[in-house]
Amino acid sequence: MESPKGRGGNERLLLSVVVDDDESVRESLPDLLREFGFAARAFSSAEEFLSSGCLDETSCLILDIAMPGMSGPDLQHELKCRGREIPIIFITGQKDDAVRARVLKQGASGFLLKPFSDSDLLAAIKTALHST
Amino acid sequence: MNFVNAGLIGAIPQPRPNMNPQVQDPAQEVKRLQRCINNLVSLLALPAVWSGNEPSQIVQILLDTLLRMLDLDFICARLKDPVDAGLLEIVRVSDSHRLSIPLQDISRALNTWLEVDGRGSPPAIRHRFGDEDISIFPVPLGVDGDSGIIVVGSGRLDFPGQTDSLLLSVAANQASIGLQEARLLAEQKRIADELDRRVAERTGALAQANEELKKEIDGRKLAEERLLREERELKRSEVHKAAIVDSSADCIVAIDHEGRITEFNPAAEQTLGHRRNDVVGKHLADVIIPSSLREKHRMGFARYLTTGASRVLGRRLEMTALCADGREIPVELTITRIPQDGPLAFTGYIRDITERKRSEDSLRMAHAQVVRSEERWRSVFENSAVGVALTDLNGRFIATNLVYQKMLGYTDDELQQLTFLDITLEEDVEENRTLIGELLDEKRQQFQIEKQYRRKDGQPVWMRNNVSVVPGTERVPRFLMALSEDVTQRKLWEEALAKARSELAKVARITSLGVLTASIAHEINQPLSGIITNAGTCLRMLSADPPNVDGAQETVRRTIRDGNRASNVITRLRTLYSKKEPSPESMDLNDATREVVALTSSDLQRAGVMLRYELADDLPPVVGDRTQLQQVILNLLRNAADAMGTTDDRPRELLIRTQRDEGNQVRLSVKDSGVGFTPQTAEKIFDPFYTTKTDGMGIGLSISRSIIEAHQGRLWATPNDGPGATFSFAIPCTFEGLSETETRVNRSEPATDAA
Numbered sequence: 001m002e003s004p005k006g007r008g009g010n011e012r013l014l015l016s017v018v019v020d021d022d023e024s025v026r027e028s029l030p031d032l033l034r035e036f037g038f039a040a041r042a043f044s045s046a047e048e049f050l051s052s053g054c055l056d057e058t059s060c061l062i063l064d065i066a067m068p069g070m071s072g073p074d075l076q077h078e079l080k081c082r083g084r085e086i087p088i089i090f091i092t093g094q095k096d097d098a099v100r101a102r103v104l105k106q107g108a109s110g111f112l113l114k115p116f117s118d119s120d121l122l123a124a125i126k127t128a129l130h131s132t
Numbered sequence: 133m134n135f136v137n138a139g140l141i142g143a144i145p146q147p148r149p150n151m152n153p154q155v156q157d158p159a160q161e162v163k164r165l166q167r168c169i170n171n172l173v174s175l176l177a178l179p180a181v182w183s184g185n186e187p188s189q190i191v192q193i194l195l196d197t198l199l200r201m202l203d204l205d206f207i208c209a210r211l212k213d214p215v216d217a218g219l220l221e222i223v224r225v226s227d228s229h230r231l232s233i234p235l236q237d238i239s240r241a242l243n244t245w246l247e248v249d250g251r252g253s254p255p256a257i258r259h260r261f262g263d264e265d266i267s268i269f270p271v272p273l274g275v276d277g278d279s280g281i282i283v284v285g286s287g288r289l290d291f292p293g294q295t296d297s298l299l300l301s302v303a304a305n306q307a308s309i310g311l312q313e314a315r316l317l318a319e320q321k322r323i324a325d326e327l328d329r330r331v332a333e334r335t336g337a338l339a340q341a342n343e344e345l346k347k348e349i350d351g352r353k354l355a356e357e358r359l360l361r362e363e364r365e366l367k368r369s370e371v372h373k374a375a376i377v378d379s380s381a382d383c384i385v386a387i388d389h390e391g392r393i394t395e396f397n398p399a400a401e402q403t404l405g406h407r408r409n410d411v412v413g414k415h416l417a418d419v420i421i422p423s424s425l426r427e428k429h430r431m432g433f434a435r436y437l438t439t440g441a442s443r444v445l446g447r448r449l450e451m452t453a454l455c456a457d458g459r460e461i462p463v464e465l466t467i468t469r470i471p472q473d474g475p476l477a478f479t480g481y482i483r484d485i486t487e488r489k490r491s492e493d494s495l496r497m498a499h500a501q502v503v504r505s506e507e508r509w510r511s512v513f514e515n516s517a518v519g520v521a522l523t524d525l526n527g528r529f530i531a532t533n534l535v536y537q538k539m540l541g542y543t544d545d546e547l548q549q550l551t552f553l554d555i556t557l558e559e560d561v562e563e564n565r566t567l568i569g570e571l572l573d574e575k576r577q578q579f580q581i582e583k584q585y586r587r588k589d590g591q592p593v594w595m596r597n598n599v600s601v602v603p604g605t606e607r608v609p610r611f612l613m614a615l616s617e618d619v620t621q622r623k624l625w626e627e628a629l630a631k632a633r634s635e636l637a638k639v640a641r642i643t644s645l646g647v648l649t650a651s652i653a654h655e656i657n658q659p660l661s662g663i664i665t666n667a668g669t670c671l672r673m674l675s676a677d678p679p680n681v682d683g684a685q686e687t688v689r690r691t692i693r694d695g696n697r698a699s700n701v702i703t704r705l706r707t708l709y710s711k712k713e714p715s716p717e718s719m720d721l722n723d724a725t726r727e728v729v730a731l732t733s734s735d736l737q738r739a740g741v742m743l744r745y746e747l748a749d750d751l752p753p754v755v756g757d758r759t760q761l762q763q764v765i766l767n768l769l770r771n772a773a774d775a776m777g778t779t780d781d782r783p784r785e786l787l788i789r790t791q792r793d794e795g796n797q798v799r800l801s802v803k804d805s806g807v808g809f810t811p812q813t814a815e816k817i818f819d820p821f822y823t824t825k826t827d828g829m830g831i832g833l834s835i836s837r838s839i840i841e842a843h844q845g846r847l848w849a850t851p852n853d854g855p856g857a858t859f860s861f862a863i864p865c866t867f868e869g870l871s872e873t874e875t876r877v878n879r880s881e882p883a884t885d886a887a
Contacts, residue, residue, distance in 0.1 A: 021734075021737060021738060022658045022661075022662075022734070024658060024659060024661070024662030024690065024693075024694050024697075025658070025661060025662060025665070027662070027690055028662045028665035028666045028669060028687065028690055029665055031665075031666075031669045031673075031683065031686075031687060032665050032668055032669040032672070035669055035672040035673060035676075066738040066739075067738055067740075068737045068738055068739065068740035068741065069740045091661075093653060093657035093658060093661065094653065114657045114658070114660070114661035115657060115660040115661035115663070115664040115665070116661070116664070117664065117668060118664075118665070118668030118669070118671075118672065119668075
């Protein structure tokens with residue numbers, strides 16, 4: 001599988017960011033993203049991500065919905081408020097159509113129900129990157 | 133007339149004489165004379181024969197002798213009784229003579245003949261009797277025939293001859309003398325008898341007189357003695373009476389017919405204060421009768437004197453008496469009339485009844501008080517809102533009030549025929565009996581029992597009974613008292629409540645299961661999600677060229693770890709929901725808490741809740757249903773998290789604390805920093821279906837509370853000093869009968885079963 005490259009032939013890898021309070025997700029998902037050819041970082045909370053200083057580099061955000069403190073949708077809203085148009089793929093363990101519809105309406109590019117397959121994720125990322 | 137021929141001494145029977153004696157020869161004549169002399173001798177001997185005989189006997193001897201001696205056909209004697217002038221007639225007829233005429237004719241013929249010459253000595257005649265002529269010859273007896281007459285009859289023509297006349301005349305003389313003697317003798321005898329009789333009579337009279345005299349003397353003696361005795365008695369009695377009068381505790385006042393005092397005994401002096409000497413002779417009315425009653429007394433006295441009618445005599449009267457010092461005292465007065473001759477007199481017995489009145493009054497007051505008290509208690513008894521029943525020690529009803537009767541549908545009378553065990557439902561009898569036994573053995577002073585009675589109409593009724601022994605008194609033996617309430621409605625409610633509770637518990641379990649399912653899904657999804665991601669990564673790493681074996685190994689390790697993590701969730705879940713029926717076990721509340729937290733921690737984390745533990749190290753084990761208690765903890769944690777859902781201005785802090793509590797209890801509390809509650813909702817929050825949440829059913833706390841109460845514990849909420857609230861429950865470390873939510877008997881004041 002070829003690695004996703006930055007625009008303009010930049011050798012620098014695109015950065016995917018995972019925000020999830022669950023540690024196992026933060027462990028496993030970045031490895032998979034790297035296998036996809038992305039650079040990957042993981043944060044345990046929205047607040048942590050916001051203060052990390054890597055918002056500008058982030059090309060794709062894989063975001064948990066229910067988290068202590070600022071939730072996924074809260075972060076989506078916050079980024080929108082800040083004018084950051086980062087493509088967001090929501091991941092959640094709880095099937096909640098209302099939340100799904102709401103976040104999609106707010107501009108989320110994907111919504112994955114845990115557990116999901118690697119190919120589902122890759123497809124979602126591709127969609128997200130192409131949408132922008 | 134009876135003719136008896138008596139045998140005669142010396143009477144010689146001789147042949148019938150010749151018709152003419154003058155023609156007889158001299159030899160014949162000698163013989164005749166000799167015979168005559170012999171007959172004379174016989175006649176002279178007659179007095180010796182008849183001496184001492186009665187005249188009639190003398191005459192009979194004479195007649196018989198002559199009849200034979202003179203060869204007569206008949207002979208008749210008529211004797212004059214010199215005493216009564218009566219006539220005695222005796223007739224003899226010869227046996228050999230053939231005289232055919234009846235004796236009556238002879239007598240009649242003689243009457244006729246003798247009447248010719250009233251002088252009584254008619255001449256001899258010949259008279260024809262039947263076919264025969266008979267010579268009849270009278271022989272007077274005594275001087276001039278004053279003793280009577282003898283008439284002889286013979287058929288002989290020469291009759292009476294010379295010798296016949298001689299013999300007859302001698303015989304008549306002899307007879308006269310004999311009769312005279314006999315008469316004299318009889319007279320003498322009569323006189324002697326009379327004398328004897330008179331003597332005897334006189335003697336008898338004298339003896340009687342003597343006897344009477346004696347009697348009279350005796351009587352007089354007796355009378356004298358009696359008189360003497362009576363006199364003594366009287367004296368003694370008088371002394372006695374005087375002593376009685378003087379020593380009597382009652383006042384004795386005697387009055388005469390004018391109402392003047394004649395006697396005034398010492399008791400009267402003492403009671404009424406008058407000296408005897410001062411009042412004797414005065415009018416009773418003036419001395420002791422209060423002026424207000426004086427007129428009445430006078431009128432009554434006057435009425436009695438004139439009409440004899442009295443309303444007061446012999447009766448006990450209560451009245452007022454006047455004392456010398458002017459006091460008026462209540463007295464009991466009895467007036468009796470003195471039974472004596474002469475003018476009327478009366479005795480008045482007066483008793484000072486001041487003390488008696490006083491004690492009567494106090495008795496009356498005491499009695500009235502008792503009656504009031506009795507009425508009051510009866511009223512309390514009758515109007516008591518609870519049923520009251522008094523029974524003897526065997527449980528037989530003595531008295532019941534209306535409420536009690538209504539509860540059971542029996543009348544008081546019907547109940548008195550029953551014991552309370554008779555109408556107690558079979559299943560409760562034994563326990564009831566035991567408790568009564570303990571009561572009577574003084575092992576307990578009272579007991580409470582909730583049990584079912586069978587009403588008169590057959591319906592069971594639940595009654596809560598407070599039974600105690602009422603100690604006996606002198607008059608009343610100890611008895612049992614039951615205060616009873618009809619708790620049927622409450623029992624029905626309780627049953628309904630228990631049913632609702634179990635329904636709710638079921639609902640709650642399902643609800644919390646639903647809530648938990650989401651949480652569990654999350655718990656399991658996390659590791660699953662990790663497993664799948666890691667597995668995918670692993671595959672890609674191995675498919676790379678060259679394969680990233682180190683990376684693949686790492687991802688496989690993570691896969692295994694997450695698989696175990698998922699497995700643990702399942703295990704815990706199974707533990708939590710495996711049991712269907714509540715069952716008590718000894719358990720560590722800290723462990724149970726940790727398990728619950730493990731299931732919910734991620735949930736809480738996601739809700740932004742900071743969870744802290746303060747679990748006591750020395751927590752004793754509790755006995756309870758693990759699943760139920762964990763449901764309660766889970767419920768409290770979820771409530772706390774929900775209460776903090778909108779808390780943004782401060783940390784969402786949740787503190788779980790366990791600790792030992794007083795009274796061998798263990799307490800668990802969950803403190804949050806959420807919205808808290810107002811005092812108005814403090815109790816409401818435990819009501820079923822009360823909720824502040826949009827998605828809640830509002831049964832969590834209600835169910836939790838009933839679970840904790842079933843563990844004989846309590847669940848409560850307190851507002852924090854700062855924001856939020858603290859929910860706590862405390863349960864005993866040991867308790868009896870988890871599933872029995874109510875104990876049938878509340879054994880109050882147990883004396884023996886304290887252990």
